[in-house]
Amino acid sequence: MNTLHLELRTATARQHQDLDAALAGGLDDRDGYVRYLLGMLALVELLATPPAAVDARSAWTQWFDPRRGELLRQDLRALGLLPLAHGLAPLPASCWMGANYVLEGSALGARVLLRAAERLRLREPGLPLAFLQHHARRDDRWPRFLDELQMLDGRLRDDAVRGARHAFGVVADGLIQKESA
Incomplete structure (x- = not known):
């Protein structure tokens, strides 16, 4: 059993519910779809640099997918938007896998979306x-990612929780970007 997965899910349950509520019916119209893309862009930007610090494991770079950012920007440009970079502070490498938990997990929901x-x-x-697509x-x-998560121990487990919480906040803030634009 992957206990860190359960810990991350529990620690972020409220944020996840709030995000789901914010996106409920969100892809029923163009504005909702744009909000979704902007929220995902904020998350992808947060994870744009694979971790290189000593406390991060080199195997983590396999989760870095530069195509996500390219395709998000391509879709947003096709929708007539030129989103500004979010200017997010660099994520500590030890928090990267926790933040990436949010992105990798969102791929499961992306099938419905x-x-x-x-x-x-x-x-x-x-x-x-x-x-x-x-x-x-x-x-x-997803199963490979969960296996990698399970190998985290000590401070990296705590940092993963911090990273996941931060990532959910970044997505929520990205959704709001459309409303304030």
């Missing part, structure tokens, strides 16, 4: 879906 976005595209032909792809990333 992709179906909603495909329905939206029926009403809005040409709606760009490159990011969601890439993010929702079926592969073995």
